[in-house]
Amino acid sequence: MLRRLGGYVSDECDAPRGNPDYDHQFPIFGLDAAGKSTLLYRLFYSQHILTFPDHSFRRETVSVPNYYYHHQEEGRKGEGRDYRKELRFRLWDIAGQVGIIPLWHVYVEEIQAKAVIFVVDSTDWQRLLYTKDALWQLFGHYDDTEAGRELVLLVFANKQDQGGAMTVNEVMCGLDLEGLAARALGGQGGRRWHIRGTDATTGEGLVEGLLWLDVQLRGRRPQP
Numbered sequence: 606m607l608r609r610l611g612g613y614v615s616d617e618c619d620a621p622r623g624n625p626d627y628d629h630q631f632p633i634f635g636l637d638a639a640g641k642s643t644l645l646y647r648l649f650y651s652q653h654i655l656t657f658p659d660h661s662f663r664r665e666t667v668s669v670p671n672y673y674y675h676h677q678e679e680g681r682k683g684e685g686r687d688y689r690k691e692l693r694f695r696l697w698d699i700a701g702q703v704g705i706i707p708l709w710h711v712y713v714e715e716i717q718a719k720a721v722i723f724v725v726d727s728t729d730w731q732r733l734l735y736t737k738d739a740l741w742q743l744f745g746h747y748d749d750t751e752a753g754r755e756l757v758l759l760v761f762a763n764k765q766d767q768g769g770a771m772t773v774n775e776v777m778c779g780l781d782l783e784g785l786a787a788r789a790l791g792g793q794g795g796r797r798w799h800i801r802g803t804d805a806t807t808g809e810g811l812v813e814g815l816l817w818l819d820v821q822l823r824g825r826r827p828q829p
């Protein structure tokens with residue numbers, strides 16, 4: 606299905622199923638110009654790369670410092686995932702054009718994502734309601750089942766470097782993230798979510814967000 610939707614896949618040779626070359630994979634959604642590609646390039650190339658509007662998808666695997674490794678006591682470093690210097694995230698940058706938004710859920714299902722990254726242009730207050738509609742439309746596909754409730758949401762309130770940008774709190778309220786979480790599992794609530802302010806051009810906040818997702822997806826659901 607993804608091949609039919611078209612797009613650019615740079616690491617074309619997949620690792621064999623069951624032994625993937627990454628720790629997590631997530632789709633990145635958000636309206637056009639939110640900063641999805643800038644974010645992906647910043648993490649992949651470690652620099653600010655100029656972007657053009659996308660019409661389909663792009664995929665890259667990025668490495669980030671592993672919090673658990675770097676906080677292990679010296680001499681106790683051993684085998685296993687917690688003891689690797691880096692974690693690898695395969696990120697799918699999905700275009701945010703109007704016609705593609707109703708298809709976002711297809712990507713979630715095709716790559717069996719356990720979490721979604723949603724990028725908001727914090728300077729774009731005029732489209733905040735539309736942004737909320739797009740996010741709620743996506744999660745409307747995952748409100749009825751226990752498995753759907755387990756889909757974790759990370760929101761990047763991007764472009765925080767810009768004067769006049771909405772604060773993280775304003776973006777959180779505008780998207781009504783608490784309402785979205787409460788709607789899960791037929792109103793029982795309990796969806797895990799987090800919002801973080803970012804500047805995709807410098808990378809500010811990006812790694813911290815990915816590490817929050819890593820913590821959420823490590824085995825057992827954290828107790829409230």
Ligand SMILES: Nc1nc2c(ncn2[C@@H]2O[C@H](COP(=O)(O)OP(=O)(O)OP(=O)(O)O)[C@@H](O)[C@H]2O)c(=O)[nH]1
Pocket residue numbers: 635636637638639640641642643644655656657658659660699700701702763764765766767803804805806807
């Ligand atoms: N100042 C500032 N500009 C940003 C930031 N993130 C992205 N931009 C700029 O916003 C514009 C759009 O960024 P893109 O990364 O192309 O947006 P996109 O979400 O990939 O958009 P589509 O491909 O159309 O879906 C570019 O000019 C970026 O340089 C940020 O955090 N701060």
Ligand SMILES: [Mg+2]
Pocket residue numbers: 641642643656657658659698700
């Ligand atoms: Mg893009």
